[in-house]
Amino acid sequence: MQKYTQLTYEQRYHIYLLNKQGYNQMFIAKSMGRNKSTISRELSRNTGKRGYRHKQANRLA
Secondary structure: OOOOOOOOHHHHHHHHHHHHOOOOHHHHHHHHOOOHHHHHHHHHHOEEOOEEOHHHHHHHO
16 A cells, blocks of 8 residues: 655646646646546645635645
8 A cells, every 4th residue: 555645836836737728637647646536636625716726735735
């Protein structure tokens, strides 16, 4: 079983950029070498009316 590691600021920024460009969660996950569920949870937790906010997500983590 793999040990879970938190996303870094750079990884959250990477998610932000690819999500903004319209890439799906599977593509984002593969490009980062992460599981799709990690990206899904990150986006669902930190997406509001103004979209995914990587700086706010990093502060909350």
